[in-house]
Amino acid sequence: xxxxxxxxLQWRGLMYQQTDEEGLTxxxxxxxxxxYCGVDPTADSMHIGHIVPLLTLRRFQMHxxxxxxxxxxxxxxxxxxSGRNEERQLQSTEQIDxxxxxxxxxxxxxxxxxxxxxxxxxNNRDWIGQMSVIEFLRDYGKLISVNYMLxxxxxxxxxxxxxxxxxxxxxxxxxxxxxxxxNNFNCRVQIGGSDQWGNITSGLEVIRKTHEEETKAxxxxxxxxxxxxxxxxGKTAGGAVWLDAKKTSPYEFYQFWINTADAxxxxxxxxxxxxxxxxxxxxxxxxxxxxxxxxxxxxxxEEMTKLIHGEEALNDALRIxxxxxxxxxxxxxxxxxxxxxxxxxxxxxxxxxxxxxxLIVEAGISSSKRQAREDVVNGAISVNGEKVTDVEYIIDAxxxxxDTFAIVRRGKKKYHMVQFQ
Numbered sequence: 001x002x003x004x005x006x007x008x009l010q011w012r013g014l015m016y017q018q019t020d021e022e023g024l025t026x027x028x029x030x031x032x033x034x035x036y037c038g039v040d041p042t043a044d045s046m047h048i049g050h051i052v053p054l055l056t057l058r059r060f061q062m063h064x065x066x067x068x069x070x071x072x073x074x075x076x077x078x079x080x081x082s083g084r085n086e087e088r089q090l091q092s093t094e095q096i097d098x099x100x101x102x103x104x105x106x107x108x109x110x111x112x113x114x115x116x117x118x119x120x121x122x123n124n125r126d127w128i129g130q131m132s133v134i135e136f137l138r139d140y141g142k143l144i145s146v147n148y149m150l151x152x153x154x155x156x157x158x159x160x161x162x163x164x165x166x167x168x169x170x171x172x173x174x175x176x177x178x179x180x181x182x183n184n185f186n187c188r189v190q191i192g193g194s195d196q197w198g199n200i201t202s203g204l205e206v207i208r209k210t211h212e213e214e215t216k217a218x219x220x221x222x223x224x225x226x227x228x229x230x231x232x233x234g235k236t237a238g239g240a241v242w243l244d245a246k247k248t249s250p251y252e253f254y255q256f257w258i259n260t261a262d263a264x265x266x267x268x269x270x271x272x273x274x275x276x277x278x279x280x281x282x283x284x285x286x287x288x289x290x291x292x293x294x295x296x297x298x299x300x301x302e303e304m305t306k307l308i309h310g311e312e313a314l315n316d317a318l319r320i321x322x323x324x325x326x327x328x329x330x331x332x333x334x335x336x337x338x339x340x341x342x343x344x345x346x347x348x349x350x351x352x353x354x355x356x357x358x359l360i361v362e363a364g365i366s367s368s369k370r371q372a373r374e375d376v377v378n379g380a381i382s383v384n385g386e387k388v389t390d391v392e393y394i395i396d397a398x399x400x401x402x403d404t405f406a407i408v409r410r411g412k413k414k415y416h417m418v419q420f421q
Contacts, residue, residue: 003029005063011277012270014056016194016223019204024218027188028065032117035060035189036068036181038124038174040076041099042091045244046106048256049234052271053191053222054110062274066117068187069107071100073125075174080199081154081167106243109308120185124177131176143209144172144202152198171202178203179210182217189218197221225271228263243308249339250309254317257301258294262287265296273303327412329385334401337384341407346417351403353396356381356388363418365410375410382409 006025009015018024027033037053039046057067076096091099104121111119149155152171155163178200181187190200200219207217225233234241241256242248248256260268266284269275283296305314320340323331332340347363354362357372360381366372375381376391383399384407399406406418 005059008277009056009059013267014052014059014222014271015220017197017219017221019201019219023216024189024220027216027218032064032066033189034066034068034120034181034185034187035191036070036178036185036187037191038070038072038075038177039103040072040080041096041103042076042079044095044099044102045242045247046103047234047240047242049225049240051110051243052225053193054107055272056220056222057191058110059274061112061117061119064117067111067119068181068185069111069119069121070177070181071103071107071121071123072177073097073100073123074128075124075170075177076100077125078166078170078173080170080174081158081163102244106308109243109310122181122185124180127180128173128176140172140176140206143206144175148205149202152202154195154198171199172206174199175202175206178217179206182207182215188216189220191220191222194221194224225268228261228267245309245313249342250305250313251317251320251336251339252342253309254301254305254314254321257304258297258321260297260300262291262296265300269296269300269303273300273307275299275303327382327385327409329382329407329409332385337401337407338405341415341417344407344415344417346419348419348421351397351400351420353394355391356383356393356395357391359395359418360408360410363408363416365408365414365416380411383407385409 037057061067113119178190207215227233269280286295320336360366360372366375373391379389381388400420408416
């Protein structure tokens, strides 16, 4: 069963480095284990770049192992230097506590907390926060040499630009986490992104030095997700793709996945979804033979939106998508329209009655009054999904959604948002 899991992880492209592949495979064959992944609460939401190690941890849970989800209430106050060329801005305790609570809610969407091997959530401030400076230096500072830490990529890459003692010590503090979970939860594996290799191996070093018996602890890293065209995964023109619906709406989230390039669709199905190998291979055939149908992208978008936001939010995203495709905006609420047209060109105007011709010229929707009249008479202009063919039509309060905006369409696809102030 477990070899099946390891084979599946390899097939999905989720294995980058392992500290002892043979030993880990043997351990997984012999027993059900606890394993962990950590997330530092540096923001009040995770984004999709954070979830690959978590989804990998979920795969272990689906094979009977128990996930431990560590939210770094302590390490988040320090800042991980991995993958960064400058110091992080330190956050207040209150902000970190708020971030921790928000991340917990998102974890609960991904993991099963109820079953026999239900996920456990821990916060490293519960043990790191109780430790005095003297205890830290005596009990752990003696275990790791400065030379050992200088060899870590996260530290070595910052020596020229500079690294504070605070961030220099991060790898040792994360090592204490692994040791604590090993001692108190019999946690045997740490999973992280490829940038976490140095922190994971520091944890194994501390475990080895604080236990007389032969330790059976392991580390796995997952490759950085990349796009086929070389651009950064998980970024849009509007910034990161967040799991929080207030930061990235379910519709926007769905659109991110459905707009995946053909060259990336199968790879992302393997990495992010839990659908079977047979289903993915069948979708791979459609990408090659019927790319215009975008079946793989539809499955990817539906699976991811349902996982992160739930079935109801997925249905809303599908309804918005259908309404936009058909041009039937009347089927949408004002808030759905605002989400759907967040990134279209927008222009500000005063809240005063205005003839349609003047409005679309001032908004740059039509190039001149003559063109504007032609567009209106020909039925090329609609406001909030309603076609306007009267050149004397007055845009006023009745057309302002939530009294703040209107969506004007010219032709079949060109949308503009007029924001009234």
